[in-house]
Amino acid sequence: MKLGDGVEQAIHCATLLAAVPEGGLLSAAAMAEFHGVSVSYLLKHMQALSGTGIVQTVAGPKGGYRLGRAPKDITLLDIILAVEGPEPAFRCKEIRQRGPNPLPASAFARPCQINAAMLRAERAYRNELKSVTIAQLVAEVARDDDGTIEARGCAFLAEHLRKPNSKPTN
Template sequence: MKLSDGIEQALHCATLMAALPEGGLLSAKAMAEFHDVSTSYLLKHLQALSKAGLLHTEPGPRGGYRLARAPDQITLLDVVLAVEGPEPAFRCKEIRQNGPNPLPASQFKAPCQINAAMLRAERAYRTELRAVTLADLLADLAAADDGTIAARGCAFFDQHMRRPKPDPNPTT
């Protein structure tokens, strides 16, 4: 199975946003520069994450992105489905019924064994992705970090983190 480059970008950016301090935002441009990827391509995936309810988007010149839910409430499967869509990777076209001398339809009452095996693999794949949250990734990273990664992240946040302009007329 081959996933798009957008999955890797979306997962890394979501994990980066999971480490943001409360109320912090990151622009798409800053995240694209951090990972040395195309801003326009990344924007497409950030929009998909926003549409799926995984990211909050703050418009305007001081705007940006942040997680819409706590990192322990966003799984790798959530991100993959937001970017790639909910369809299974394998889609059976029933080609066993094609050809110059196909068998009668009565021979194809049971599901295709290949399709059944592929769907079992898809369920296992999704189960594994559903078991890992962004918080789990941050914990694994922190456990393996000698401080270098944390320092890089802090320096990046110091330079690029935005805070939305306070609402002058809050409704309370």
């Protein structure tokens, strides 16, 4: 299974936004700079996060993004579903019913065993992702940090933190 680069970017942006103090914002340009990624590509994923309420968008020259929910209420699954959509990774096309000399439909009364196995794996995968929150990731990073990561983040926030003049658009 392969997830797009946008998933990694969205998760990292959510963890960065978890450090933004109440009332503060970060621009997409600042987050793109911090992570060394394309602003236009990141904007696409921030829009997906905004559409699901994971982040809030504040318009205007001093606008930007902040988390729309508490970090403890945002799971990795929430972010992946926002960016990649709800479709399962495996989509059975019932190819067992094709080809030369196909069997009658009665031979396939039970669901495809391959599809059933893949859906069980998908459920396990999603359950694991649902059990990990942004707050947990932030706590794990803090636990393993010797102060270097925190210092980098604090210096970046000191330079790029914005205070909005308007209300969130969602």
